[in-house]
Amino acid sequence: MYGQMMFKPLLISSLLEHAANFHADTAIISKNLDTSLHTTNWGEVSANAKRFAKALNALNVQHGDCVATLAWNNYRHVEAWYAISGSGLICHTINPRLFPEQLIFIVNDAKDRVLIFDKTFLPLILAIKTHISNVETFICLDAYDEDIKQALPEVQFYDDLVQQQTADYDWPEFDELTASSLCYTSGTTGHPKGVLYSHRSTVLHTLAACIPDSLNLSAQDVMLPVVPMFHVHAWGSPYAAAMVGCTLILPGPYLDGESLVKMIDDYQVTVALGVPTIWQGLISAAQKLGSQLCSMTRNVVGGSACPPSMIATFKQDYHCETIHAWGMTEASPLGTVNQLKAKHKDLSASEQAEIRLSQGRPPFGIQVRIVNQENDTTSIQQDVGAIGNLQIKGHWIVKHYFGASDALLTSDGWFDTGDIARLNSDGYLTISDRAKDLIKSGGEWISSVELENIAMGHPEVAMAAVIAAKHEKWDERPVLVAVKQPNSPITEMEILDYYHDKIAKWQIPDKVIFVDAIPLSGTGKMLKRKLREDFVNILLDS
Incomplete structure (x- = not known):
């Protein structure tokens, strides 16, 4: 017998609808390419996403087609993101720092029909254009610009397309297992490999990211995702921001330490997300400028191991708690997050700091195990502290790579991450190294x-x-x-x-x-x- 409860598919559009309904006036502040600032809010972002969804529907694209974005963290990119996935298309975020040959490969591999780009990437578009014949429409993520029109005559402009539409659009309802977005991982040998996420996996991942034992997000936060939206969806932070309705600060291409310090202090950022090299630049800039980063309560570090000295500096000098996390493109990316347990509250500061050095515990929805390197299904997890291959499974873990039919998982259904790690008795994960390193x-x-x-x-x-x-x-x-x-x-x-x-x-x-x-x-x-x-x-x- 089935339970007698309503059923609503878990769709990405519902995140934005929630933000628009209950946090419409909450600010989204975006730094433009010319360093000027643009202020909007969740209500306006929702309306423009609907307008752009209608514009996309008017193009020659079908449900399930891929629409690529080549853009920085800015408000137009967020609007386009939700419009693409929300309307039933697949949002394919592209890393502009890849080699041209890699860019050509992934655009062709994804069979992108539309390519949306920030104007700073026009030279890149022109360089690869003749090699990506499947792209039928180019959209510049900006207002009309005569120079861009001269260089790329067939280009359309985002602002024009949005202004031509009204916001009377109802997000379509479809199967929650429908593909929502596509990211390629560059951490492999050979060509990049695509990971195709679903609406269901993304919404569940977003729920896991927001809970107190994870990133502990709420409507009171001011979030600064320094990690780019083209890198595993900025770790899912724009989705999480919509789910809780917090303020979102988008730095554009200005990821240098001084620019970030200014944004943190000007807008009272409470939580920021980035890789260790970003935080290293931030600390140096804060010291140079004399900033105490007073508003920051926590920063999330992922991408690679965070040096203990950096965690100590944030804690001691800036009273900012560093949340060490681990993940990968194949895990959407959240795998583990380091938050203390109740029993750790009575530990000394040095003992707590020691725990903070690990990559943390998996949230609900993720399982992890350590296996013997000689046998991929022989778990040695019961031997606390034993080092071996890290394998994961869960609601938002890859099953197989995009377009590939080869078996990716172990014989009993786990994904091998390529990391060497160990688990302690409380389930805290410590990554020793990448197997190849x-x-x-x-x-x-x-x-x-x-x-x-x-x-x-x-x-x-x-x-x-x-x-x-x-x-x-x-x-x-x-x-x-x-x-x-x-x-x-x-x-x-x-x-x-x-x-x-x-x-x-x-x-x-x-x-x-x-x-x-x-x-x-x-x-x-x-x-x-x-x-x-x-x-x-x-x-x-x-």
Whole structure:
């Protein structure tokens, strides 16, 4: 017998409808490409999303077609986002920092029919246009611009399309398992792989992100998603902002430390989300400008492991709690979030800080396990602290990659993340490394993440990456690639001495290489693959 309750499909459009109905006057503040600021609210965003949905319906696109966006975090992008998915199309967010060959591949792989872009990306559009013949319509996410019209005669302009429509539009109702959006992961070898989300998975993911044991969001918050909307939907933050009706601050392309400090202080941001490299720039800028970041109660760190020194700085200097999280494109991206349990309240500050270093616990909807590296279905989770391959399953975890028929999951239905990790008795996850970044020296494993965290604790190190270099005797040995703080005189020997008493002597890097900058991916992660290409033979050569 079925329960006798109403059924409403879980659709992305319902998030925006809720925000418009109950938080219509809550502000959304967006930084434009010319650094000017635009203020709107959830009511206006909802109305414009409906207008743009009608405009899309007038184009030659069908339910289930892909519409691509190539844009920064701004209010027009949010409106377009909801219009695309809400009307039954698939929102395909594209990372503009990918190589042109990769951009061409994913646009063609997704069979995008429409491409929406910020005008700053016009040169990129012109460079790849002849290679993406399936795209029938180009829409500039801005007002009419004669220069853009001259360069791309067939272009249409977002503001014109919106102004030509009225907001008397009812969001269509359809199966909640319908595809809603498409993101490609660049963390793989070969071509990027697509992950196709559903309306149901996205709404459930949004619920999990908002709860107190997760990001603890409410209508009282002022949220600043520094992580780009083209990177796993800015970790789902614009969806979460609509669900709770909080104020949304959108930084556009201005992700430098000084710009972020100003936005945080001007608009009293309470919660911000970004990768460690972003927060490193923010801390440096706050110190330079003398800002105390007084409004910030918490910042969410993901994408890569957060150095312990950074967590301590936010806590001690800015009274801001760092929420360490872990996820990936294949997990929509939320996998675990670090929030304390009730029993941890009585611990000392140093004991609580130790717990905060892990990537946290999975929210409801996610299961995690650690398995033996030799057998992908042999769980060793009952052996607390045992290190092995991290596998996950849940309501918003990928089943197979877009367009692929090959089996992606283990024989018993789990997704292998490619991470090496361990779980403690309370279910807190600690990522030791990516499997491909572990260093095997003389038959023993060394974690590059642990070595990087120690180096980042040195006040004169601005950024650090550890890679495996070939070694005649030990097969592989760790090499530290470091960026000094400005005008720092620190030497290689001083950094190596800093490792003593912090780690076993045999794990200390063999060499330190100072560079002006460490290459970063489009999402702010260190490109260790490029570093390995450059320095894999450095110990053999010397």
